[in-house]
Amino acid sequence: MSTGEISISTLARDLQTTPSTVSRALNGLPGVSAKKAAAIRAYADRLGYRPAPYYGKRSNCIAMLFPDSTVEPIDEQFQRRQIYAAERYVSQIGKFLFVNFVSTSSQQLPKLLQEQRVDGVLLAQYHQRSLVEQIRGQGVPVVALDDETLRLPCDCVISNPRKGTVELLNRLFETGHRRFAMVITNRKFPTVDRRFKVFDMDLAEHGLTPPPEYIISNVGNSLADGARSARQLLSLAELPDAVIFTNDLIALGAMLEFTRAGIAIPNQISIASFDNSELCDMTLPPLTSVELHTNDVVKIGIDHLVKLIDNPPPPSTDTFTQIEVDSSLVWRQSCRDHSK
CATH class of the missing domain: 1.10.260 (434 Repressor (Amino-terminal Domain))
Known part of the structure; x- marks a missing residue:
């Protein structure tokens, strides 16, 4: 046999x-x-058994898996952007997309994977290593978005915030800003951790170290959480003159709170964030944001997954590819563009 x-x-x-x-x-x-x-x-x-669900019977379908957690806050707006980008691109290349939410407490693979109804898996947001190992155990190619090969045993595509963040901080520095604060959601997520590290390292290159009270961590992911972080900064003896938020939603919540408190944006405080979502043009003033090119991350991830489907690596491989997508700065009126 x-x-x-x-x-x-x-x-x-x-x-x-x-x-x-x-x-x-x-x-x-x-x-x-x-x-x-x-x-x-x-x-x-x-x-010599090897799982081989694909030979001669491709489904032409890709699964996009999101974690379904009752504990972790969900960035629904970012999630919708990823799904929309994936659906559009998958249809353009003549394939089909299944979107599935996987319980973070379950030890079982989704049925569409158990029944071998997809050719490959795109992991979005933060998944456990054990899930990747199970998927690979099925012989199914897998690529993770917004994650790192240091954490997951699979190829990963992630935005690199360095270029856009460095441009933002340098421009703020040139216009007289010296008191920098950062409001951070959860650094366990690789994308969030990278944003803080670039912020911290670039300020150090300028000879600046923000005081501990200027770094607010583990902030929830809502307008209300952004507003609470603003109130925390407002309670300090000296207000920072620039605050960077790890996403647009909490930045918007903070902007509303600063405005309610009579703080003029950007004359008294500059506000910037990450993601460059549609919210940025709806704020007053419009919000400066680092564009992380979500659509490109999704597109590159799908292209790479298709490549793995067509040319699967050996099951025993332990070397994985990390693909980086550069960021860029979109400067708007929420940041002061001149020295006081």
């Missing part, structure tokens, strides 16, 4: 068990004793 003829059903018949039990054992899922799972995996290895 050739390895190409060995299926989960074959293994189940030989071992006198069910295909679902074999599948669970091979993918490290619960419901099978450790002893039995080890025996199944050993037998599969001895026969």
Whole structure:
């Protein structure tokens, strides 16, 4: 028997068990004793079994998976932008997209993956390493968006905030700003952590170290949370003259609060953020923001996934590709463009 003829059903018949039990054992899922799972995996290895759901029966479908968590705050606006970008581009290249939300507490793969109905998986936002390992265990190509190969065992595409952030800080510095603050959501997310690191490193190059009270961390992801961060800054003995927010939504909440408190933007305080969403042109004044080129991240991720589908790497590979997409600055009237 050739390895190409060995299926989960074959293994189940030989071992006198069910295909679902074999599948669970091979993918490290619960419901099978450790002893039995080890025996199944050993037998599969001895026969040279390899998952091969794609040969000759491509579905022409890609899955886009988002984490579905009741604990972590969700940036729904950013999520919608990613889905829209993916749906548009996938249709342009003649493929289909399934959008699925995966419970962060579940140990099971979505049914569309268990049933091998997709050719590849695009991971959006923050997923656990164990999910990537399960997907790869199915022999399914996977690419993660806005993540890093340092964290996940798969190829990743992520925006690099350095270019846009450095341009922003240099321009603010040139116009007399010296008291810089930053309001941060959650640094466990690679995209957020990168934004803070560039901010911190570039200010250090200018010889500036913001006092601890100017760095507000673990802020929720809503207008109300942005407003609370503004009130925290307003309570300080000296107000910063520039505040950088890690996304547009919390920046908008802060702008509303500063305005209510009678603080003039940008004459008394400059405000900037990241994402360059449609909110930026709706604020008063319009919001300066670092464009992270979400559409390009999604498009490059899909192109790379298609490449992996057409030319799958060896299952045992432990070398992964990190693709970086440069950022750019969109300067608007929320930042003072002259010295006081």
